[in-house]
Amino acid sequence: MSALTDTFTIAGDVAIPKIGFGTWQIPDGPEAYDSVRTALDAGYRHIDTALAYGNEESVGRAVRDSGVDRDTVFITTKLPAEIKDADGARRAFEKSQRSLDLGVVDLYLIHAPWPWNAIGTDHRESNIEVWKVFEELYGDGRARSIGVSNFSVEDLEHLTAATDVVPHANQIRWFVGSTQDDVTAWCQQRGVLVEGYSPLATGQLLEGGALDDIAKRVGRTPAQVAIRYLLEKDVLPLPKSVTPERIRENADVDFTLDADAIAELDAIRD
Structure with a gap:
């Protein structure tokens, strides 16, 4: 068992490593480049970025310079949330592909069902228009798999009722x-992989919190318990850090949580 090399399967036959390295809020340039190189050196083979993060160029360069075979690295990027038309989606994909300079994109996501400055507004018809472009990208092999992010059950039902390809993944905020x-149940019942961003609740779970006792019992850190919890639930964690020790620690999760520990974690509510 190795969380870094074990995979889920999406899109019928695409293997996606069970832990991804998140790059949200890591600025383009040396910080993004160095953190991705550190992650690859630590054994991560799944890197998650987005056009909106502004760091695709550094992510791509880090992968190319790493010496790791491109075919063994899974790359996710995302269409900016405010782009809700077909032409804009095509242009954005081409921009991401140029910036990454890694060839085929392994997973391409709609970043959100609505623009970030208008959360909760209804763009369902526009999402259908955009998704049809995603189906083209998938159909012609420019994206090996396609999905969404931050979509609710209602968003998913509306999209799938009007299109042909069920999203292969839904990346959502998910932590203890x-x-x-x-949303998790809807996706898992239909074979849609749930990816969890902010698996450490942007650090809040690590501040002398509820995970300390469990971490002591299993001889691990609270961060490792938090990440392992997602894997126990068949949710793909996307931990993010720029600190080399933390990057390595977050991947060292080759242990299991017993039923009592899972029940304790299940009982925690934010």
């Missing part, structure tokens, strides 16, 4: 105490 049970 905030597990989006309805």
